[in-house]
Amino acid sequence: MDDTIAAISTALGVGAISIIRVSGKDAIKIVNKIFKGKNLNEVDSHTINYGHIVDNNEIIDEVLVSVMRSPKTFTCEDVVEINTHGGIAITNKVLELLLLNGSRLALPGEFTKRAFLNGRIDLIEAEGVMDLINSKTEKSRKLAINQVNGEVSKLIKNLRQDIIEILANIEVNIDYPEYEDIEEVTNQKILNSVSDIEIKIKNILSKSIDGKIIKEGIKTIIIGSPNVGKSSILNRLINEEKAIVTDIAGTTRDIVEGNITIDGIILNIIDTAGIRKTDNYVESLGVKKSLELIDEADLILYVLNNNEELSKEEKYILNKIKNKNHIIIINKTDLDNRLDLNIFNDYVKLSIKNDTGIDELKNKIKDMFNLEKIEKEDFTYLSSARSISLLKKSLDSLESVKEGINKNMPVDMVEIDLKQVWNTLGEIIGETYSDELIDQLFSQFCLGK
Amino acid sequence: MYEVIVVGGGHAGCEASLATARIGHKTLLITGNIKNIADMPCNPSIGGSAKGIVVREIDALGGEMGRNADKSLLQIKMLNSAKGPAVRALRAQADKITYPKEMLKTLENTDNLEIKEALVEDLIIEDSKVKGVTLENGEKIFSNIVILTTGTYLKADILVGDTRRREGPHGEKPSNHLSDKLKEYGFNIIRLKTGTPQRIEKSSIDFSKTKLELGDDRYWTFSFDNEVHYKIEEQVPCHLIYTQPETHKIIQENLNKSSMYGGLSDIKGVGPRYCPSIEDKIVRFKDKERHQLFLEPESLYYDDIYIQGFSTSMPKDIQEKMVHSLPGLENAIINKYAYAIEYDAIDAKQLKQSLETKIIENLFTAGQINGTSGYEEAACQGLIAGINASLKLEGKEPLILKRNEAYIGVLIDDLVTKGIIDPYRLLTSRAEYRLLLRHDNADMRLRKYGYDVGLISEEKYKKFLNKKASVIMLTDYLNTHKITPTKEINEYLKTLNISELKDSITLYNLLKRSEVKIDDLDRFIDGKYESDVKEQVEINIKYEGYIKKEIEEANKMVDLDNKKIPDDIDYDKIHNLASEAKQKLKQIRPTSIGQALRISGVNPTDISLIMVYIKKEYFYESK
Known part of the structure; x- marks a missing residue:
């Protein structure tokens, strides 16, 4: 538990405010590196600070940052929470910056695990996350x-x-x-x-x-x-x-x-x-x-582009998904065909611009999961x-x-x-x-x- | 004044006293009867599945059993040779005269070791520390450490039919007071039972009605010293027969006369499941029409034949009828009747992993007194108790073998963690990582420990290190040398029934093919390697995937075993612990989280609570 972990701690919806939580001994230092505003290393514990998250000098988002020092935090470690304006792209960008600056992506339940192991929460609270404690437990x-x-x-x-x-x-x-x-x-x-x-x-x-x-x-x-x-x-x-x-x-x-x-x-x-x-x-x-x-x-x-040939990376992904439930969507059929369709067994042609193919896609999903059967x-x-x-x-x-x-x-x-x-x-x-x-x-x- | 007193001269006692004396500590071995040193009161064999590997482990650590067995072989074979390397094990018929004689010779020729004939009836204890023993005649002998290896001699009762006599296997006087004293000192005493079949006069058996069972037609030794003391063609055969319908009828009709089925009403001992009496087998497995029995020679120096599989506590007249119903034994003369024996043992949960008792410092126990059964199980505990007694005298940490290091580790961990209900026999199925615990690699696993404690000589250790280096060299060679599919090579491979090569391939990958043996590759390898080196390399390469899997699993366990529980932890202070778990934890006092997890009745939730408690109480960092 020596490293610092970060994760988006709110379930994201379009337009909602998102919170990214960082916990560990370098939490404050790491956030401070990408924060423009007060020096977070010097602010009081349990304060909320206004500023911007920056990537080099480019402003990524306007944020509120809560700084909470150990031990009176959820995990008993230093914890920083960044409130962004939501939006998946921005929130992910902020998370990526945190990861680039020395934190690691938290495993599912890892905050709770730390809270538990640090004696912050009692058994009754922790029971729900017991299965995450370690492989044996x-x-x-x-x-x-x-x-x-x-x-x-x-x-x-x-x-x-x-x-x-x-x-x-x-x-x-x-x-x-x-x-x-x-x-x-x-x-x-x-x-x-x-x-x-x-x-x-x-x-x-x-x-x-x-x-x-x-x-x-x-x-x-x-x-x-x-x-x-x-x-x-x-x-x-x-x-x-x-x-x-x-x-x-x-x-x-x-x-x-x-x-x-x-x-x-x-x-x-x-x-x-x-x-x-x-x-x-x-x-x-x-x-x-x-x-x-x-x-x-x-x-x-x-989703593949009807207008472009298959890239190396796309071929790789195709191979990866071949044994999984998947639907290949050929998009942009309104444009010229440059993609070799013969290599696919099955696909849905779609054009958002011309509004075609969406129903076909939905039917395909329904068929795939045989929904009538399930319900009975x-x-x-x-x-x-x-x-x-x-x-x-x-x-x-x-x-x-x-x-x-x-x-x-x-x-x-x-x-x-x-x-x-x-x-x-x-x-x-x-x-x-x-x-x-x-x-x-x-x-x-x-x-x- | 001695540094170590060992009480009992059976297989555990011999190994324990040899270990402490060889390491350099002045040792006294006290036995009730010098004639019974290293006695084999039951079957005339050493080794067998899992047990054979234990003998190899004893040898790798510097114990005596392997060498001593090699000197007294009547017959030897490798079991499971058609199966994988993990489950192969040697089993030998050992001469019941030669084995004890050779062991006594070794004991007598060991420096720092004295032997005394006497009965021990009490321990001298001050401030929960043992200081020596008191003999039957009141004489006191002092020592820093006492190792109890009393076998079945604590309140031993011999049961035949409706008779119960207080005596040991050869009619000797058992120790009547020692187990009461142990009880007074706080040990839980349990009562166990085991049995042994009849011995038959060889000349009275008609062997033409039996099936011959021979030893292997190649040489084997238990010891890594590889000293052969027998000739293949002079091995003594065993013979196989089956029980008859008549046998079953006699047993059914007389069931209530057996000590265990009503003959005696005061049986408390729990018998072993792996070794039921013939009446047990017939009651429990009614549908089975016949049972296998092996006729095994006991010695070259007398004519008793042991009937393996026929142990019983029927009265003598019924035993006569039973024996005479067997093919070839119609006119058999019974030299010694079968009997059951009841004896006291201590609850091994009261031991530390080092085999030192938790209640009394410097007191160690090993062998049947700890609830095990079998010569090999006893010997390996004796060795470990001897090693740990020595380490304790020297102020060093005990040697605790892990479950992925040795069957010995599995056995001791099972004993002290789970405790026993019936006499404990080692089985391969008790080991989780048996592919790591093989017959062939016992030295690779354990020789260093033997050397470190001082039981393996410089010379032997050097020999071992050379072997180890050769294994690495040969593996490396196979990994870095390729052969290409020339016509000549493919033709050669064809003569060995190896399918032809299409591309060039490293020798390493070629060996991975199931049809390829390492000896087939001789012509491609520079230099000559010993067969034991080649065997190691071949197994490591052929079963690499499986070995890796087991190592991964074992590492998970080792991680948990390395999470130590402080000695002074107070389980009463941990809130919310389930009461069953709390009671067991207080009794067993596991030393690691891994050990705690293996205690039945301790759930993962309890483990988490303990982990949090330890973290809070012991490692609460400077916050």
Whole structure:
């Protein structure tokens, strides 16, 4: 906790005032570097100071800066809060400047974590962020169980039971190798069970994702090179559907631009203005961030310019999104066609200028999420992002199991990944590693000296 | 006046007294009977899955068991040789006469070590510090440190059918008062039980009705010294048989006569799950038509055959019927009947990770008294207790092996953190990172510790460092040398059933292919490397991905283990701790956050509270 962290601490809506919070031992020094006004190093604690945020000599925004010195602050560290005039571009610009001047982007919940670790907030307040304390405590039993509905928890328990029986059998083969009358688990046997387990996990996963969509909306990002018309498409969608300024708190990294409802389904559009390149440092930061966003998004709207050939960077992004839910939007069809459309399987042609293609885009989104089907389902599935990512992680480990089998690895190596699947599924329902495996071993097999 | 007194001459006691004496501390080993030093009262074997790796670890640290087993082998094989390197382990039949004889010889030839025959009935304690022991005859012997390795001899009861006799495995007098004294001093005493099968006169068995089980046809040694004392062709075989329907019928009909099923009404001891008696197996696994039994030779010097898998506490007449129902044993003569033994042990949660007791300073305990079962489990604790006793005498920090460093670390951490209900046996499944804890790399993991405490000689350490350097050199060589797909090379690879090359490839990446063995690459490598060096390199490269994964996982644990909990923490002052967690934390007093997390009943929420409390109370920086 020696470094200084910064993040946009308000959920951003168009035109709202935004607060950027900076915490850590260099918080005041860092903000002072980009602040034109009083010398913040010398102002009293708990004061609000008027001035401007500047980039070299260029004024970025007119701001109010609150300076709060340790320990009477939320995190018990020096804290500075910058009130900007909102607007995503400006707020992001200020954040970028802070990052360039020595702070680091805060992880989700990191302010709360610091507050907790510094003894600023008590348990009851902190319980909500317990899962962020560290990887081990993330397994917080109660929290996990509360997130999981009884039915799905039963499904996962059954899955784990299937797995632990295989594990126990492998363990017995290892620990009691001289017992010939115990069935030997081979890679082939594991492979058979793995396909079965995979189908079951995928089933839970797809229903869970649907459930999350109903509850929270489709996390949608619009990406594309500068000037391809991202904002116009966004504005067009928002105007059409009367954007609601969001009050759903995203994590500090996600800046939710607004919600759009299409036939009752919410799209949470996430701004990617921060991806814009200004110089090398920010470029690397921007690429990293956009890749992160791609990973997290339920839907990617990738906008290309009909009037330009595909750039190297665009090709790279196309490759990145190919296995994700995505829609390719060919914008500016009112201009001459210079983009080779033959390389795409599917796309939506659109022209903001001529007002064509928007309906087609909306239909495509509806088809993609099969919304009629979802509404009829009974939603008893995992709906937290944490559980879903753990499910995905367990699928990854299953992939590794298969890979190991293909490479002809010994059964006890393959088992490492299978055990990981079992542990990860356990994390979802809040069951941490214990002596379960050994208990299983002794109840399932007859051994002795 | 001695620096160290070791009470008990079993496997733990031998290792403990050898360690302290070799490090240079004047040591007295007290045993009830010199004839029973390093005795093997149960099965005639050393090693086995996980246990075999422990023997290697003992050897890497400078203990005696590996070398001593090598001197007394009747048969040896590598278990799980068809599986991955992580789970391979040696198992040997060891001669029950030679093993103790060789160990006694070593003890007698060790400087700083005296042996005395006597029964210890009390400890001398002043201000919660141990000062020595009191013998049965009232004689007092003083020392700075006492290590208790009393095995099953605390209030031992031998149970056969409806009889209970207060005696040890060979009919010797057990220690009747020591466990009461320990109770008075504040130790929780638990009652455990284990059993052993019959010994049969070899000449009365018809081996034609059995299946032959031979040793491996290559040489193995437990010790990294690699001194071979046996001939492959002279190994003694074991034999396999199965229980018969008749056997099961006899047991079912006489179940109420077994000590454990009604024969005795006052059984308190909890038996081991991994080693149930034959009546347990038949009751618990009704559907199983037959059970495997191994006939194992005990020694070249007498004719007893041990029936592995047939332990029971039935009365003698029923045992006769049971044994005679087995194929080849129709006319068998029973030299020694099976029995169960009940004994006192202390609750290992009252120990520190160093094996020093929390209640009495300078008192260490090791082996079966701590609730474990097995010669290897006992020996490794004895070694660690001996090492830590020495370090304590020298005012140094104890040697605490982590769970990712050694099975010994797993065992001790399990004991002191989780405590036990039934006798504890080491299993590979107890280790989270077993790919790191291999048979082949025990020296890589532990030899330095052995050297640092003074149990590994300069000469041996140099040899080890050379091996380590060769491993690095060879790895580097493979990484920096490529071969190109010439016709000649592809033809050579074809003779080895290795698919042909299309592009040039480093030897390192070639070795990653499942069909390629490191010996296949000999012709591409400059210089000659020892087979143990090649083995290390091959395993490291072939399983690199898996090893990396385990190291990553292990590092997470190490991080948590490095977050220390201050010795004087007062759990009553931490608000909101769950009461179950508080009670366990107060009892176990974990030394690190990692250890605290492994205590059942302590939840992550409790851990967070402890972390905040520590931060506030102990590291509240100058604000």
